[in-house]
Structures are given as structure tokens and as C-alpha cells.
Amino acid sequence: MFIDINKEALRKLDKEGFRREAAKTVYEEARFTKEDVILILYTSGKLLVQGKPEAVEKIVHFLEKQHIGTRVQEDHFRKEAGWIIGSDESLKGDTFGGIVVAGVKADEAIRQKLMELGVADSKTLDDKEIIPLAEKIKQVAACEIRSILPEEYNHREGNVTILLDKLHGECAQYLQPGKHIVDKYPGCMVGEIIEEKADSKYVEVAAASVIARAKALEQLDFLSAEAGFAIPKGSTHVLWALQELKERRLEFRKFVKVDFRNVKEFLQK
Numbered sequence: 462m463f464i465d466i467n468k469e470a471l472r473k474l475d476k477e478g479f480r481r482e483a484a485k486t487v488y489e490e491a492r493f494t495k496e497d498v499i500l501i502l503y504t505s506g507k508l509l510v511q512g513k514p515e516a517v518e519k520i521v522h523f524l525e526k527q528h529i530g531t532r533v534q535e536d537h538f539r540k541e542a543g544w545i546i547g548s549d550e551s552l553k554g555d556t557f558g559g560i561v562v563a564g565v566k567a568d569e570a571i572r573q574k575l576m577e578l579g580v581a582d583s584k585t586l587d588d589k590e591i592i593p594l595a596e597k598i599k600q601v602a603a604c605e606i607r608s609i610l611p612e613e614y615n616h617r618e619g620n621v622t623i624l625l626d627k628l629h630g631e632c633a634q635y636l637q638p639g640k641h642i643v644d645k646y647p648g649c650m651v652g653e654i655i656e657e658k659a660d661s662k663y664v665e666v667a668a669a670s671v672i673a674r675a676k677a678l679e680q681l682d683f684l685s686a687e688a689g690f691a692i693p694k695g696s697t698h699v700l701w702a703l704q705e706l707k708e709r710r711l712e713f714r715k716f717v718k719v720d721f722r723n724v725k726e727f728l729q730k
Contacts, residue, residue, distance in 0.1 A: 463508040463530035470529045474500070477523065489577070495520075505579040505594075538576065538664040544568050544639035547665025548629045551677035553621070553646070556696040556703075556724060557717050558680050559614035560624060563672035564632030565665050566603040566639050574601045575664045580671060588678060595675035598668050605632040608676050611684070615714045622648035642666055684716055692716070696723060703727045 471493075475481075479493040479500070493500040498512035498520050508530060510517050525532060548564040567575060578597050586594065598604065607628040617624050630651045633641040643652030644659040644666050659666040685692040688711060693702050703724065706713055717724050 462510070463524060463532050464506065466502065466506055466508050466530040467528060470527055471502070473527050473529075503577065503579060507579050538572075538667070539662055541572070541640075541663070542569070545572075545663065545665045546633050546636045546639040546641045547644075547659070547663050547667070547669045548632050548641065548652070549644045549660055549666050549670040549673050550625060550628070550646070551670070551673040552680070553625070554696060555677075555694060555718075556699045556721050557611070557684060557692045557694075558677060559609040559611045559718070560607075560621070560628065561609070561673045561676045561680060562607045562625065562628035562632055563669045563676065564605045564629070564636050565598065565668040565672060566636040567665050567668070571602050572664050575668050580664055580668045586671070591671060591678065592675050595672050598672060602665075602668060603636055604669075604672050605635040606672060606676050607631055608680055610680065610715075611717055612715045615719050620648075622646070622650075625649070626651045644670070688716060696721065699723065700727070 474493050477495065479495045482492040482494055484491060490502045490504050492502070497516040498510065500520070501509045501511065503509065508524075510521055510524070512520075521532065524530070544566060545568075546564055546566045548562060550560060550562045552558040552561050575598065578594065578601070580594070580598065609624070609628070614624070625646055626649065629643055633639075633652070640654065641652045642654040642656070642659055642663050642665065643649055645655045645657045649655050656662060660670045661667065681692045681694065688706065689709065690702070690705055693699050700723075703717070706716060713719055713724065713728065719725070719728075
């Protein structure tokens with residue numbers, strides 16, 4: 462797989478004997494074929510190289526030499542049968558924001574469409590890629606989202622694992638029937654398959670991670686508007702934002718997870 466494609470450089474393929482063919486799906490911009498190799502240029506700007514291993518390696522070497530784009534390691538998703546429901550969460554480790562859980566359902570045909578869209582673990586994508594990709598996922602697959610704002614998060618009963626189990630379970634139940642696969646978190650008690658790094662193994666979970674992160678970004682934008690300043694992501698460099706909440710006399714429970722250690726320490730000063 463190549464990204465950041467130099468479309469001018471693609472013209473060099475003609476001299477190498479490649480034939481340009483019409484796109485076969487709405488997600489493709491063009492196809493180039495030569496003997497045992499097919500190059501597929503997606504509308505997302507990614508170039509996929511397919512064919513016999515020895516022929517692919519030869520073409521990949523040529524593409525790198527011609528600076529066609531940047532080569533990246535492909536996600537090798539597992540091939541499943543039947544309906545699969547993947548679920549993943551976002552904001553769990555962020556000081557600001559609550560919790561978002563999303564589920565995505567797919568069968569063989571939809572799985573292919575998701576891969577053609579360039580779906581990958583959301584952690585490998587930039588924020589600017591997330592929202593448009595999430596919208597495309599919603600157009601091809603059934604999705605369900607649970608978005609919990611900080612105030613509701615802070616009024617929950619029990620620990621965060623109980624809440625996560627509830628939200629993952631609700632997303633899967635809404636999308637049933639299908640085998641439920643969860644990206645494992647500590648204490649996870651929901652799902653028929655619970656695996657670490659499931660978002661890099663199952664395209665449905667990867668798609669769910671994209672949907673969840675897009676909703677998380679939307680939630681942070683909402684909280685930013687409410688607070689009157691840009692809410693930071695993560696938990697490492699947030700002290701200034703906690704100070705900003707204090708100076709503006711805003712209710713912490715409406716913006717942050719008050720059970721986080723850094724928040725407790727700040728409030729005890």
C-alpha cells in the first residue's frame with residue numbers, strides 16, 4: 462500500500478507497459494494492470510498493489526524508486542464468515558470528555574467495501590482523516606454509537622469497566638444478529654471474541670474505532686464550545702486546561718473525569 466500518491470509520477474506506469482482500466486467500484490479512481498499485477502488507486506488517495514508475490518515485489522521496488530508515494534505497512538485483517546459486529550471505545554484515557562463506544566456490523570461484501578475505503582485502526586490515522594472516513598463507513602455499514610458526556614460519566618455507579626461492558630453490550634445488541642468482537646480492555650466481560658489489538662485484526666473493530674474517535678472529536682468540540690476554549694486531548698499536557706476551568710469557575714464534573722488522579726490532585730491543591 463502507498464499513500465501520498467504523486468499522480469504526475471503515475472504517468473510513468475504507461476512506459477512500464479501498464480494499461481489503465483476503468484474503476485470497478487465507487488471507491489476507486491483508476492486501475493492499472495500488467496501481467497500478474499493490478500494497481501488500484503482509491504479515491505482516498507491510497508494505491509494498493511495486488512498480484513503474485515514475486516511480481517508485486519518487483520513493482521513495489523519500481524514504485525519506491527520512482528517516488529510514486531510513501532509505502533506503508535498494510536493492515537492484514539482476518540477473513541471472517543457471516544455477520545460480524547466489532548466494537549471499540551474512545552476517550553477512555555482522556556482527562557477531558559466522557560466515554561464513546563461504537564459498533565459496526567459487516568458481512569463479506571461490506572467487509573470488502575470497508576477495506577476499499579482504507580479503513581484502519583484509528584490510532585494510525587490523523588484527525589483530519591477520521592471524520593470523512595467515519596461518514597463513508599456509515600454509508601456502507603450499519604453502525605451504533607453510545608456517547609456519554611463527562612457529567613453522566615461522573616454520576617455512574619461502579620467502576621468504568623461496568624460502564625464499558627454496558628455500552629459495548631448495548632451497541633452489539635442493537636446491531637444483532639452477528640458475532641460480537643471486542644477490542645479487549647481490562648476486566649472486559651462482554652463479547653463472544655475478546656482480543657487485544659482487535660482493531661488491527663478485524664476490519665469491523667477498526668471501523669468501530671474510527672466511528673468512536675470521530676464521535677469523540679465531536680464531543681470534545683462541543684465541550685470546547687461550552688468551556689469557551691479548546692479542550693485538549695489525552696492526559697499528559699492538560700494542567701493548563703484544568704487551571705483554565707478553575708479560573709473560569711466552571712464545574713469540573715461537566716468537563717473532566719473527576720476520578721482521574723491528575724484531576725484529584727489538582728482539586729486538592
